[in-house]
Amino acid sequence: MTSGIERAPLLTRLRELGDTGRDSAGRLSRVAGSDADRAGRDLLCKWLSAAGLRIAIDKIGNIYGIWEPPGASGAPVMIGSHIDTVIDAGVYDGCYGVLAGLSVIEALQADGRRPSRPIVVAAFTNEEGVRFAPDMMGSLVAAGGLDLDAALRSQDAAGVTLGDALASIGYAGQEQPGFLTPHVYLELHVEQGPVLEASGLPIGAVENLQGISWQRIAITGMANHAGTTPMTMRRDAGIAAARVMAFVDQQARATSGGVATVGTLTLAPGAINVIPAEARFTVDMRNPDETLLKQQEDGLSAFLDGLRAEGFTITTESLARFQPVAFDPGIAAMVEAAAAARQLGCRRMTSGAGHDAQMMARIAPSAMIFVPSKGGISHNPMEFTAESDLIAGADILLDVVRRLGECTQSTTA
């Protein structure tokens, strides 16, 4: 018989953490370094301690709950995510992965399992990047991708540094970031997209994470009277932007794994009867394959060159560029096998969003497990995952950790 995690504690803790940091209007915001963040961290640490875990906090504020029972040694199996939130957030994003990690350890304990490696639950600082940039900061620093001092000097809009904010809430820890290098890293997360729901499957074995290319584009044409300027004599920056939008959309549809979005656009001068002289907009392109993402970028660049040849002046600015991350195929296969063993539908998939796992993948074999998000909604109070899916995901995490931690039945159980 396959044991599972205990349903009630996980759901109760999710609710309780989700009610920590609500304002008088009921809006949940536990932005990194805030008093609400402190309250959430305090609650988490209370639960970690109650499970008998040793708590370690590093200098970037990452919280680790370490289970190192007799016989466990070497690099740990790390289960992580984050408990900071966006403003007006849902309750699942990040918190689910951290609390499920705690439930996994409790299940192993209850089952009398003894891992050959320590098992660690990690809650990384400032994954959302709402107040301090960059996002995924705690895991990035822990993985050695960002200098600790530079991260601590990051300022919010009021000029407060993250270092001071962490100190003021009591979570400027003593450990050097990176003091724990995982044997493997696992992250369970709500999908934040519609794929699993649309597939009718409860489990996603996340094999990779999209590369991201963000650009800001400004097209300059010529303002003119909308009535008196014949179509053949126009240089309409708005129509040029519309053509770019249609192009990147069509290109993404034609590119395996590609997505593209124009989320912001402004026209100037912006009068009903004046041909737009300037269009400024952003393009968000993603692909799990670096070669294909580069093709999307090159395609856009060539399209813009075509517009330049028509007389438009165009500037582009790269706002962000991340290469795709390939997760560990062996762990993804374990996720699939565990789902099959529990007779849970599962598919390989790509993460469209960024996660701490992409940073930890720099230093350890890593993978993610997704569960469905209703309507694909996230970063929103409407964020929702059914309880059965939450439990199913945590069970799969348990199975994979049991295997990766080389857990044997304790002789005393």
Place this chain on the structure above:
Amino acid sequence: MTSGIERAPLLTRLRELGDTGRDSAGRLSRVAGSDADRAGRDLLCKWLSAAGLRIAIDKIGNIYGIWEPPGASGAPVMIGSHIDTVIDAGVYDGCYGVLAGLSVIEALQADGRRPSRPIVVAAFTNEEGVRFAPDMMGSLVAAGGLDLDAALRSQDAAGVTLGDALASIGYAGQEQPGFLTPHVYLELHVEQGPVLEASGLPIGAVENLQGISWQRIAITGMANHAGTTPMTMRRDAGIAAARVMAFVDQQARATSGGVATVGTLTLAPGAINVIPAEARFTVDMRNPDETLLKQQEDGLSAFLDGLRAEGFTITTESLARFQPVAFDPGIAAMVEAAAAARQLGCRRMTSGAGHDAQMMARIAPSAMIFVPSKGGISHNPMEFTAESDLIAGADILLDVVRRLGECTQSTTA
């Protein structure tokens, strides 16, 4: 020998009127009902009086300079335009037509001509509609298309009525609007578009004026994460708007005489990594042929229906709808003949902008004469027409008025 108008007075008056109503930064604004408008009107009346014209002012503030020499009777030949301006205006729009009308009368007087009909120069109130709506108000009221009291009750943003504004500047006249019904109406104007300049022709015989259809369109799709939502599962309101933009642009290019412009557009929520849930934009479509304009509207409507079938929610609102105006073909032919006689290049053309002539066309055979606008620029300090073109246009106006006014050589000349 064909006589012409006197060059210096027209150019000097244009400059002097153009310097009336400049602010400390040198920006010209003679918005209807303002103190600057009063100053411009005072200047115009001084010039009209100096030419021996009788000045009449109606209750909507239209100024008429009436030349009714012995032997002249019946409905007048009216030459009109306006002297109110937009904010930060050029010096030609409107003023050129009014001052050229005065120069025409002076030329006829100097030449010893005696018209069989009175000849009137009209300056209509509030053509621009910057402060009080609607635009082309004075001519619309004079033509019986808008109730006088309703027009006088029109309020500016501060709640001041046009009636009060006219009274305060001393131009709430005594005459009933419409007291003068023209025999014919003529308006000489800068093109405000690029057609004549591009054709290398100094004279446009304006045979019609475009119909205008303004709509506001709101497309609602579904906001979603730009990374996690596959292309096939999106309902991107921004891309839908881009498709509408490309459609109306292409449709206008394929429709004889048609133009179409999307001058304003906003996306919501407006974040780089969020698929737009809503796009709000305006569509300005014009055509000199009502059937073709209706075809453009129907084409847009059918395209929107196609988007609705894809799952978008779309609302449309008509912001303005004017039928095309056909000017008098006989007068347009006289303009052509006059240009040919003076060996000035001329083409038939359509007015893309609105003018007082379209209102006067409701009550009298009307036509317009255009001269080139450099770069098609108007409503802007850069507005410019070469002096030779200004004089050429006024000469053509003179020739046509001479003919329409059945001017004979005075026995005393």
